[in-house]
Amino acid sequence: MKVTKNIIATSFKDLSDFFKSTDFSKAILLGIALTIPIIVGLKLGALQIGITITVGAMLASPSDVSGSIRHKITGILLATLLAMIVSFIGAFLHISLWLLIPVLGILMFGISYISIYGFRASLISFSGLFALVLSFSNVAAEMETYKSVLLIGVGGIWYALLAITWHYIFPKGPTEFYLSKTLKLTAEYLRIRGQLVAEKNNRSELLKKLLTVQIELTETHETLRDILISSRTGSGKSDYEGKRVLIFAQLIDMLELAMANPVDYSKTDKLFEKKPGKLADFQKLLFAMSDQLIAVSDNLSTPKKLQRSQEIDRCLKSIHDGIEELNSDTADKFNENWLMLRNLLKYQNKQANKIEKIEWLLKNPARQEISSINRKDSRKFLTKQNYDLETLVENFTLRSPIFKHSLRLGVVTMIGFGAGILFSVQNPYWILLTLIVIMRPTFGLTKTRSRQRTIGTLIGAVLAVGIVLITQNTTIYAILAIVSLVIAFSMIQRNFKAAATFVTLFVVFIYALLQPDIFSVIQYRVLDTIIGAGLATLGNLLLWPAWEVQGIQNTLLETIKAHRVYLEEIIGYYNKKGQVSAHYKVARKKSFLAMSDLSSAFQRMTQEPKSQQKSLDKVYEIAVLNHTFLSSLASLSTYILNHPTTPASDNFNKVATRIIDNLQTAEAILEKQIPADSVIENQDIENIFDSTFGRSLYLSEEEKTQPQSEDFLVKVEEAHLVREQLKWLLAMSEKMPKLLRKIDFE
Incomplete structure (x- = not known):
């Protein structure tokens, strides 16, 4: 019964964390951005205008990732500009198939190559690729080209305005989410460290797990660093931001302290084999500090509820007493085991002090009690991206993974579109859409996403068939389409398979509103996904493959x-x-x-x-x-x-x-x-x-x-x-x- 309660409690906690996440808030924002233009268009009898603005908002949205508001809005506007340019070019691609296919390949290569400038640039690049694919869907076929392009721009600006408004309504949201995530990951890191102290037979698996957590923790540090430092350098300093920066500094130090202790397991194993009680105390201490960090994470917005951990104090005292006892029992007052334990205790005391400092900072000390971090020095900690033309030229070689990926994508999209035309597939651009979503520079990630996209699409298709058999109510279809879209976008970073499932449901229900033959839509959706996933995997395997061993040097x-x-x-x-x-x-x-x-x-x-x-x-x-x-x-x-x-x-x-x-x-x-x-x-x-x-x-x-x-x-x-x-x-x-x-x- 207790185990069942724990599972239920954990499930509710995970669900609560999901609703507090930036992924969910962005999905809600996107849902608002896409539905309002369509509703207004319907009310005013201008549905085509509403749909085109919605497309613009959708094309701008990929660049809305966590970071400073300045970087976010710049990314959204650049994505909008690229989408407008590509949509304009795409409107004139109604040319001979023999000319269209090579032009498509060149455009795919050029747009994809923009991602050479880093992560945010890769999202802007995706907006351009997405715009090119949508130009084949004839979304705005009845509208003049310049009007549809301008409306796409309006959609991008509409999304940017919503993002700014959302930021000022919930200014602390991203900071609190990533700070909470950093606290939890640091807690997990300490817990694995505690397991490593006692584990002897399965250390390699724990070390792999430790490295995985460290990767995620370091990436989260980078995101939080960008949010905190960029906001301070851009808009001055507030008490709230200053405290969060100092808490972040404590967490960075905690990671270094956690890595620093212990290092040589062979020595600690030998020592703790003779003194198993000391091992238990050190492990309990690490677990207690992990639990306290979780408690801090859960009470970021309610710090007055935080209680000092009695377990940490008890473990520290027990370890201290044990070390003193060891010293009194040995003739050699400076034996290395005693010195090692004394140093280990000092590290753990420092770690406990860091947790106390975080709690103190959260409980609103007076501003004069807080030592600030120099803003000029803090800028040095931001990872700067080089955007000069030389970067493009230097990477224009088969030694560059991004160049090979762009070339590969260009060739595979030509093959995919050609196959769709040859076999009279209902919507050949769906194959292209699958390719740009799945294909990644590395084979492993492309293979994983291909499998997850295919499985997710099949699950979505089965669910869609079941719902269509139960009801033919278009109002229900519209509601399910909106809900599916929000869930899909909120799950893209967390669970790509689930995201693919809900994207399929969204597409099916949208088409169900537009045409009666819904089962045909489901059939072609599955077929196009399988073709696209297969081409993506084969492309990465056969065309200029970028094996990791070539880059790991x-x-x-x-x-x-x-x-x-x-x-x-x-x-x-x-x-x-x-x-x-x-x-x-x-x-x-x-x-x-x-x-x-x-x-x-x-x-x-x-x-x-x-x-x-x-x-x-x-x-x-x-x-x-x-x-x-x-x-x-x-x-x-x-x-x-x-x-x-x-x-x-x-x-x-x-x-x-x-x-x-x-x-x-x-x-x-x-x-x-x-x-x-x-x-x-x-x-x-x-x-x-x-x-x-x-x-x-x-x-x-x-x-x-x-x-x-x-x-x-x-x-x-x-x-x-x-x-x-x-x-x-x-x-x-x-x-x-x-x-x-x-x-x-x-």
């Missing part, structure tokens, strides 16, 4: 470069001390983003045919190695940022320099500046750490027996942590070039 290069720059910033700060620079934080951000890109690339590689998964085990090994390397960097970074440290020693700089040399060697291999089969000439690499630092932390007899002052303990902890992390980083940096030499990137 560059992804690895960017990741290792980012890690090296981050390490150099850490070394620089450790040597100079002082204020943490914006360059340091930007280097950290880029390192995390690069790691997310590498993890995503590996996941895409696993979706490709087995014949193209070259050196998959080695790629996985190097991906995990980079993730562990970043965790170790985070551990070192977190310690030196949050503790007073002694001057960096010559030994530290000597080993750090060797680590950087190793990373540069790995970069040179990836850039093919060093032959992959070359032999490492430096024979002292294996011994550099021991010869520099010694095999263990050295303390004189006098130091071991002297009173344990806090200052002395801090110095010993610093020596232990820095020594262990350097040793770990050196070992991993030595392994990278060796692994890269074994991977076949051709």
Whole structure:
């Protein structure tokens, strides 16, 4: 009974989260944008005008994605402009079939190639592709071309005005949604970390799950960063925005802290095997912090309901008492197990303090109590897209995945449209629509979307047949069409199969309002979808395929470069001390983003045919190695940022320099500046750490027996942590070039 209640509670919670999501709010906005022009058109006897304005609003809507309002409106207006230009060109494509097909291919290629400028550009590009496909549907056939194009522009402006109005009615909606999502993902990350502490037999699966959560968390960080920082730089600073920026900063630090602890599982396994109680306490602490972050997420708008977590305090005290007991039971007052546990506890204390700081910020402290983030420095954290002409020229080559995708799409749409005409398909443009929705630069994603689109269409067709057999009421059809459209658009990012189901229902019910032979519509809808899905999959498989192994070499290069720059910033700060620079934080951000890109690339590689998964085990090994390397960097970074440290020693700089040399060697291999089969000439690499630092932390007899002052303990902890992390980083940096030499990137 309790399990059933939990399932029901979870289902209601998921449903509640869905209704609060930006996907649902955008779907409602789109529903309003599409229905009002048609209703007004019907009332005024100008239905064709209403439909054309609706088409304009639909073509503008793909660019309405989360981010700053300025970027959003700019995207909507550019999508509208592109849709108008393409619709104008499309109106004059009633030419000979032999001329039409190559012109169609060229246009598809050119419009698709715009996506070379990034994610928002790809959505603008989709609006252009969608407009080209709709030009074959004769939506505004009875209207003069210039009028229909202008009305499409009116539709785009109408949607932009609605988006601005929606933003000012619900200004906090996107911020609260993505902040809540970040809190929940951070909570999930901590929970998986807790599971990893105890799990020994199935760690590889948990690590994969951890990487997946980290990818989503990093992407959400980017979206939230754009919303928060762009809004501040564009419209000044408010108390609300300032607090949210500071909460976001705490969450970024929490991810770094979570990655920093623990790193070397072999050591923690050995320690906790003898002290299982300590393991349980650390795990309970991580779970308690995860639960508290969920509670914060659920009470973002009602922070006064938040209660301080007693479980976190209890776990911290239990761990502290256990460490003191361990210290009193051992003759060696500075044994490495005791130092490691003490450092782990410090990390967890920092994590608990971050949660307390978030709660404090939410409970409306006075403005003078809040330290603000410099707006000029904050702009450095935004990922800027280069929009110059040089980008177009540089990517105009078969080495570019977007160029190959655009070329592939152009060829496949020519084949699809030609097949539709040849076999007298009722609506050949439906094949084109399926192609532009399904086809993606990578084979794995295209195959997945093809399968989901086909299954969703079949499910939608079956449901539509059932509803048509039950009723022929056109009012019910109209209501179901609107509801289906809203649900479809709200599910596109969450569940593509469900979205395809409701899109099919929408199309069927719209046609049911226009023509009596509804079963024929359903039949051709299914047929066109199967043809389009099949062509999309075959196109990605046979035409200039962009296998992930061909691009992962560059992804690895960017990741290792980012890690090296981050390490150099850490070394620089450790040597100079002082204020943490914006360059340091930007280097950290880029390192995390690069790691997310590498993890995503590996996941895409696993979706490709087995014949193209070259050196998959080695790629996985190097991906995990980079993730562990970043965790170790985070551990070192977190310690030196949050503790007073002694001057960096010559030994530290000597080993750090060797680590950087190793990373540069790995970069040179990836850039093919060093032959992959070359032999490492430096024979002292294996011994550099021991010869520099010694095999263990050295303390004189006098130091071991002297009173344990806090200052002395801090110095010993610093020596232990820095020594262990350097040793770990050196070992991993030595392994990278060796692994890269074994991977076949051709």
